[in-house]
Amino acid sequence: MSDSPADFLRTFAAEFDGRFDAYLKVADVPAQLREAVRYSALAPGKRIRPYLVARCCELVGGRRDDAWPAAAAIECVHAFSLVHDDLPAMDDDDLRRGRPTTHKQFNEALAILAGDALLALAFELLVRHTPDRTRVGEMVLELARRTGWTGMIGGQAADVLGQGTPPSEDLVKYIHGRKTASLFEAACRLGAMAGEERADAVAALGRFGRHLGQAFQIADDLLDVTATSAELGKRAGKDVSAGKQTYPRCVGVEASRAMAAEEVQAAVAELSPFGPSANDLRALAEYAVSRNY
Secondary structure, eight states, X not given: OOSOHHHHHHHHHHHHHHHHHHXXXXXXXXXXXXXXXXXXXXXXXXXXXXXXXXXXXXXTTOOHHHHHHHHHHHHHHHHHHHHHHTSTTTTOOSEETTEEOHXXXXXHHHHHHHHHHHHHHHHHHHHHHOSOGGGHHHHHHHHHHHHSTTTHHXXXXXXXXXXXXXXXXXXXXXXXXHHTHHHHHHXXXXXXXXXXXXXXXXXXXXXXXXXXXXXXHHHHHHHHHHSOHHHHTSOTTHHHHHTOOOHHHHHOHHHHHHHHHHHHHHHXXXXXXXXXXXXXXXXXXXXXXXXXX
């Protein structure tokens, strides 16, 4: 691909959002809950995680159509995590992607329920729509492990419990590995699973996703201390004010940048078996640490 990552993500997002919207058109639910779910799920975003699902599926010989259920499931989990992360009991944010957060647009109860609904919907989409029925159980287990208390939710708990405690690089690594990298890893592994059974390809792409997720989160930590709220579309400086465990707090800005670059190199190395076909993912890894929002 010759387009920049921002360009090909924008093109993909337009295609994905049309598919995603169709999955969210359910009639027999309370109207306000439906509205809150759609508001949260269809908020403008880069759609990096579903892009990883689709491209990893294609890299191992699958068709993009085979990847849509897993891509939508990943984005449901991501949207759920953002809705709950923004709640007053968590980060207490008023803005997300330049818009009022779900609990500000609706109310706190509906935001909690919308997040719950999105998490349940992720598994429903996998079970109902995955074309290869022989892989559904394995894919559901993958998503559950990477999302649950040994994955993203466990990382969020460690993040909350670590606020205001002395800086700890080990704790930051634990939090990032579960809160962010775990879902990136799941996106890549689910994409590969949707495309074929080969365990070596699934493992290599999963490792790529894990390193990419680490780099992405370090870049997020850096943006919190270097970007403005207008650039981010959310409140800047919140990590510092909350005393969060971040790499900039533990090792400083320059060392954090070096660590992000190392994670990018490690991610790119995992793509060597896939040759030039993975050049877009190589460019995406570089973009993850160079973006300004």
